[in-house]
Amino acid sequence: MNLFSNADAEVLAPLTSGWFLDHAWLIPVVPAIAFALIILFGKRMPFKGSELGVLSMLASLVLSTGAGYQWIQRVNSATEEQFVDPVIKSWTWWQNAGFEFGIGQHIDGLAVLVLFVVAFISTLVQIYSLEYLRGDRRYTHFFAALTLFSGGMLAMVLADNMMLLLLGWEIMGLCSFMLIGHWWEEDVNSKAALKAFFTVRVGDVGLLVGISMLYFAANDWTRENLDVSGFSIRGISAWALSGEPNSTVIMIAAVALFIACIGKSGQFPLHTWLPDAMAGPTPVSSLLHSSTMVVAGVYLVARLYPVFFVGLDIPGGGGNLIVIIGGITIVISAALAFVQNDIKRVLAYSTVSQLGYMMLGLGAGAWMPAVFHIFTHAFFKACLFLGAGSISHSASHHSFDMKRDMGGLRKVMPITFATWIISTLALCGVFPFSGFFSKDEIIDNVGHNGYGLFMIIALIGAFMTAAYMTRATYLTFFGKPRGASAGHADHSAHDAHDAHDSHDAHASSGPHESGLLITVPLIILSVLALSSGFLNATPFGESWERMKLWVEPRHSAFAPELHHAPFMWSKALMSLAIVFLGIAVSWVLSFRLFTKRDPRLVGLTQRVKILGVGHKFLVNKYYLDDFYEKIIVRNIAGPIASAAYWINQNILDGIIHKIASSSRLISGWVYRNIDQRVVDGAVNNSASFTKSVGTAAQPSQSGKVSQYGALLFSAAGVAALVLVIINT
Amino acid sequence: MNMLRDNNWVLSVGTFLPILGVVVMMLMPKAQDQAVKFVALVTSIATLAVGIFTAMKFDFDQAEKMQFVAETKWISVIKSSYLIGVDGISLPLYLLSMVITLLVVIYSLNHLPNPGKPKAFFALLLVLQTGMAGTFIAQDLILFFVFFELVLLPMFFMIGVWGGEQRQYASIKFFLYTMFGSALMLVAFLALFFKTGAESFSIPYLIENGGSIAKNVQIWIFAGMFVGFAVKVPMFPFHTWLPDAHTQAPTQGSVILAAVLLKLGTYGFVRIALPILPLAAREWAPYIGGLAVIGIIYGALGCLAQSDMKRLIAFSSVAHMGFVMLGISTLTSFGINAAMFGMVAHGLITGMLFFIAGSVKERYHTLEISKIGGMLTQMPRLGWIFGFCCMASLGLPGLAGFWGEFPAILSTYNPAAGLNVTVYRVFMVIAALGTVFAAAYLLWLYQRIAFGTPKNNSHDEHSTHEELHDVTTHEWLAWSPLLIGILVLGIMPNLLFSVFDPAVQVTLSVFGG
């Protein structure tokens, strides 16, 4: 493969490296060790092991920051257009029969970026949890799981081969199971945990299949050319771009992998587990289900970008699986966010739709903006979640219901309010907040790469985002205080888990600002939400596009050639206009609806049929989850109901429930009829059969001598006769 | 196959030491239960010590060769000799049997199931141990057969005497099934013997000369062996004895059954059926694979249908052994490595699950899943251990179960040359779906048992708080090795793979690589 020989032949500046880069593998190891320590000794520690978690997070934050710094140096040491080789270290984990399973690190811009994000957010969330979960029954377990999760995620991020990636991937799944089900006394929570793990697991079938296919397809080539196994990410990338692979194989592999991403990143149609996962404690929601774990799927796509690039013909334009799924997800989940009263659910759906943006970007060849969106989104989404947590923690008695228990909180909790506003603007993509620089770039590039239709969808999404965030903001912070936040504690409204929070001292005292342990992370995050965008501020020209310089792999045998849309203020202003329009409309409507109780709007959905249907449609999440249960509850018969029921049962989310329930039915049937009757029955019957033969033979044993004699002689005679016949 | 014969006494000692213990017990007066337990404990510890000594003397650089080979005349008239030895395939299972026995003995010290009779119980346990260990070291078909059958009676009595309500039905069923299989197996062995010139029953000899048998004859002989081994595994159509046996057997019985006995069948495939009859193996492989995947899905469905915890675990081992057989059916060394690993992993994990089931039964006096709940609140440690085992059993990477499961699936993607690739890729997808089912039934089980709030409705007179004590010392003693093993093997699978691999390579050399 001359391509590589050439690459070596060119005179290149020697790339600098450094301790942090060479020892990046320590980053996941530290939390892993911390986890073990917490499990073993946590209970006996002064702070119940939480200190270990926080310290380990800080350690890995430092390490990854160092790695990031040295990576930047490395990039700077390279010439323009030179492909900056990732720092790869790999040791053999085990091998047999020619199979080699390595373990090692694969550090490049992407990895460094995500590492930093994960470590950073994890640290803040852990600090936040110190306060938020104080006195919880399973305080130690919580921190153990949280730490293990970070370890898994970090391991997945710097994995140099698919096996290690799979390992981290599954550990994250396990931790999310443990964390969502943290308050497993309630059936709801354990069910949600089960659903989350199981849904993701369904996606994982794709991962298993994809890994296997890629291994066998690529192994020979990679061995020959790069002397790495077919699991190596570097090898797979090069192989995908080498023009070797059979198009169908790589296409199927890419689709298989993407199915896994759908499951993990809550893309349509497997997104339904994500909102339910909000049953977990708020820090979990903000860490796992907004900023880090759910981007694992996106990360996988970005990591193995060449495979998808070639397999799904991304440069071809027009449309492909990823963009379609991404597009659908954006709009569908954004629409759902309108009808939620639970603030966390609003954020959950907005997360889903933002993930949709990332997928859309990746699918449309806008690699850099999508990755950058991971970066920015992490900060403001975490900030929003923590803000919601702070509200419920200090103002609304652990209730997350905006309509009933919130409102007018801007006065009582100014810090939370300020941070919230900043993050909201960032999320909406308002200049100059961080969201603008990533999201707008995605939209822009999607259009530029020839996915016009999806650009429009994305714009609609932007409009809706702005609208529902405004609604949420209004409901929470403006208007009159309602319910718990108004002071009269309505304990029936409490979120279930405060039953477990032993400390509820402030529950009786009215709403107030949260403590420092909560507000400080909020402030930090909001600052980043405000500023982080400038790391890749395309509007201000090349010199500002640091991220692109540092993170985006230059075109080479390992990275496809990526095009970037030239920034144009016209387009930017247009999208900004759309956003502001969304804010304005939503503001006016919310104001009239919730404060003025404008008769023309109140109950509009009841009056206007079409709106009513639409509203109902949304409230019921397109009948994905609840509607059919309601139908069951109310026993509504009739064709439409049963049709909807059928749809829910059989399509989309129904599939998951269906698999569970129907396979339970089937299995029950199989067990009763096949196993117990046929297979097992055969045996028992044969036994009884032999017995019956015995019964049949018994009369010969009549006990009468003369009959015995008759039998004796007749047998002899018959035998003689037969033998005479056959012998003569 | 060249053999290393130095200090070849260890195997015989390690195998027959338990019998010595039995004799000592028999000589003791009946009353002294403590003494009996002591003897059993000492014997099993000594046995394990010998086993460890064997492992230390074992030359891991030559794991593909038979080592500690001892050969003496046994039944010269029918050309069968006492030929024993271990290689990379046998050794881990040989040790596994010893470890499991010791742990079971420890567990039984104060968990003796009704009706007591420690003397008989431990005696049977030790005889069982001899049978299992012997099966793994026998290098002569007749010797193999003898040990293979020696296991039957003790297990029959263990189920039948110390078992649950329908123990008698279960025990007879278990026995008839296995005996039926082994009768046909014996006929197959004899046919093999004569078709290879009636020279010898020694496995190495047969491996050399078995390939020369005409193909259609091989297929018939393989059929005989197949039934014999498949019943033991158990594979799909022959599995129905397993749930009854497991459900009715006492905890110790279930543990040994799951941890070691099921392996005798798969071991037989790897050690005898495949290398001696390569042509037939090729013909049979797709059907074996098919039955294996059926078993995977079928076992999973069976699990979802269960309301009894122990029975559910029993069905789960049908599914897991399905993965093992799938790996074997690929006829690739990688697949068989995976299968071997799967055997050990399943042994540790499912054995552990049965231990837990036993303790649950002891505390709640029921195994009805619907009657148990909130174990995590009442017995957090037991609950977490249970969760750990469930995760290991559903093949979570980083725990032992994964390395048996995923490589098996991986190897199915391209089986040995001459096997229909398309068929096997279909198998692969089905097996991958099987992992989802595994997650489904295990997590569902865990959710129902460990989560939620304690239920004291049906058995309140039992579940008083002094009874719901958490994990006891004996249990810790008996369990920690398994738990550690699950974790260590999960993190460092090479510990086993490096031992299996050379031997498997040699085994498969008859297939022309």
Place this chain on the structure above:
Amino acid sequence: MFVNQFLFLAAVLFCIGVYGVVARKNAVLMLMSIEIILNSVNINLLTFALRNGSTDGHVFALYIIAVAAAEVGVGLGLVLLVYRNKKTISVDDLSEMRG
């Protein structure tokens, strides 16, 4: 010619004896039927002995006569025993054990 008649006679006797054993319920009659069979055997042996001019047949016949006597002795003893206990000599009443 002259041989066949004797053989034929023997065969007929044999059949009569067998019929007697099978058909008769009376123990004594059964004994006698068995005697008839034995005699048919003797006739066979003697016939063949004469035809082949060898003495083995004669010897065999003598042995059979002797042993037959012993058998009948034992047999009648058993019949008496039964009669003493059951007051019957019909063998079909001896069907206490069956199945």
Place this chain on the structure above:
Amino acid sequence: MQNLNLLSAQWVAPTVDYHGLAPELVVAGGLCLVLILDLFIDERKKWLLSIISSFTLLAAMIPVITLALSETSVRSMFGDRYVVDNFSLVMKGVFLLAGYVVVLLSSSHVEEGEYWRGEYWFLLLSSLLGMLMMTSSRDLVSIFVALEFLSIPAYMLAAWRKRDPKSNEAGVKYFMLGVFASAVMLYGMSLLYGVTNSTLLVDIAAKTTATGDFAAVQVLAVVFVIVGFAFKVSAVPFHTWAPDTYEGAPAPVTAFLSVASKAAGFVALVVLIYTAFPLAQDIWQPFIWVLSALTMTVGNVLALKQKNIVRMIAYSSISQGGFVLMPLAVAGMAGSGSSALRSVVLYMIIYAATNLGVFGVILAVSRKTRSGEVSSFGGLFSYAPTLGVLMTLFLASLAGIPPLGGWIAKFAAFQSLLQSQSTWGYALAIIGAVNSVIAFGYYGNVMREIWMRPVPDGDTTPIQIPGSLSLALGITSVATLTFGVLPGVALHFADLAEIAGAIIR
């Protein structure tokens, strides 16, 4: 006067090899001694008789051993009508030892019964003498005489409990059918003599084939002769007497019948097949094939339904007979003749040990329970663990489970079947395999009673086992285990057993 001279001139006294006849002579002497002493010693000393008879049997072993060690391997007398070869020596040993064990089993039983002790020992010994003669007979006449010699005492033994109607019934049935069968056999023999003009087996062998001018007659003859012995070995459908007789007869007698007299039948059968009908295998091979298949199967399925333990064991011994017959079904085929002979002898040896052991346990248990029901074994393990374990061992051995004697016997039978590499062989092997599984149905049932069932009427008083009985149990159990773990021991003798003058393919 001159006639007298004439006679003396022609009379040549046959040379008698007294060493060869020594075992028979010893036993004969012993039984005469028993007969005479019985008249003189008074009731309280009658236990001496059992001692005498047991020592007689042991003493008879000595010449057997010396004969085995003497260099002249084959001794033939009376013009080859009476031959002492390795086969006969091995079987003599088997008979003597089996007889010895039977004596041990009986002694306590006989002592306690109020019956005629002297006669018992006398009859036992004379029947054994008949068996010893059977092993050496190589002539139709001597075979016939030996057969009656061992049968007639057996008839009387079966009816030995004079006042017990069941015992009478057993005796009468055994007698009637036995005599009838031997009559049929005699008719066959007479025809055989007619065709071959000789009663000497080796002469018969030359002339007896499945073809030729007198084919039909030969077939008739061979079948009738085989029927006679098929009756002795209680092969289905000639088995009908066995269950009733076994159930009715005193337990020790049943043990004797089910082991020794069955073995005698097989001895005769083997001798005839190998020395008289080797060329006529087309006649007897199919016949024995069917007999074997029927015997195994019917015996098993009927045994499944039995409630009475002795009756169950009777059926089990019937089906065991089927297993012994198995290899004979292919004995005429090239290459499998010798291994068939070996496996039959081996089976006899091991079966004798195991079955006697079973009866030993049954006797011991019935001393306490006084009942023949299977259920009377309930919970045996809990109050008599040793007996329970022993019974389990013996039953497992009968079921052919390694590492107990039974398995190697079955194994050898399968081996010689498959050695013929014929379709018939394979088919019979499969049938045998299936039957060996069915068999466990009832053996396992008894084990279940012993281990898993409660004690009936819950009295758990331990069982006193008299010394002689425990000695018998010891011998049999040790033998069963040894034969299983070191099959070479038994196989060695079985391998030695060659029939002089036999034509073996």
